[in-house]
Amino acid sequence: MTVQEGILIVLSGPSGAGKGTICKELLKETDIKYSISATTRKPRKGEKHGREYFFLSKEEFQKKIQEDEFLEWACVYDNYYGTPKSFVEEVLSKGYDCILEIDPQGALKVKKKKPDAVYIFICPPSFNELANRITNRGTEDIQEIKKRLSCAKEEMLSVENYNYVVVNDVVENAVKKIKAIILAEKCRVARNRNLCIK
């Protein structure tokens, strides 16, 4: 029996929209697998290779870039981060759905390589709410908060590149909607060419 291939779900949206919380909840409630990123930054205490990240040397990472081994990658503050293609493809081929939590810039890059993935934009309920969430983290100074809010405004414009938009007013509702989206996508004619009786 052939296994029906899993679906790649790309969860994105501006910082502060609540992607991370939603993602954790989805992993708890379903058997969706999490796409583990690769990075060249050093592991922090308690982090394990192949769990939080795949920890690579700069040389290993650059070699993988050249071998087209990433769905997307970026260099942030002198450290590389990327999404290993082989990991995602292995998960999907086993019939599991795979969730990729990523910022809108990364999501756009992934879309070029995986146009048939499902792109979900997580949206804060209002701009004021987003401002509150970013402020309440208490970790950033005023300048940093202003920068992030203006960045979020920019990112909101990218919603047109997505299939679905889910407003994260209540996490439970957002998770319910994403589960419905995944179930619906499994019923798409385009994903079921061989299902119908001949």
Add this chain to the structure above:
Amino acid sequence: MTVQEGILIVLSGPSGAGKGTICKELLKETDIKYSISATTRKPRKGEKHGREYFFLSKEEFQKKIQEDEFLEWACVYDNYYGTPKSFVEEVLSKGYDCILEIDPQGALKVKKKKPDAVYIFICPPSFNELANRITNRGTEDIQEIKKRLSCAKEEMLSVENYNYVVVNDVVENAVKKIKAIILAEKCRVARNRNLCIK
């Protein structure tokens, strides 16, 4: 406050796939409205104008055809049947979803007028199962059964015109999938242009 327009859900598939049962269950479990057909056939005992059908005279029906008042219509055994456009549009404008249960020929006609509706193809789990279902109704003779099976084979080919295909193995599962499809469709970016914060 403006109401978000409802979604038109076109439920189709070969005769014997179980559209009717699924439709009844959906109407019971949700607040989706049923698209009531118009017909020129005489009301049977217990049938009420505006509940089972809109009962029209041949002249009234033909006038409505000329006024482009039907999403689709057909003439069967000297009686006209059709889907009144105004009824569906009123339901949708009030924010209710509307379900239209129809054969594949009719669904194709509706698609030309309502390309943004959601087209769901209900599929029997297997061809043998379909044969059993048609036979077990016990109302048709062998020739009629053969004709309907061959017709069903033809109809299966039209699945490509649909957005979703739902295999009706267990009614409960099929209904769950359709409810997920409707919830997912409400999250489509194309249906939420004004949702995101500016």
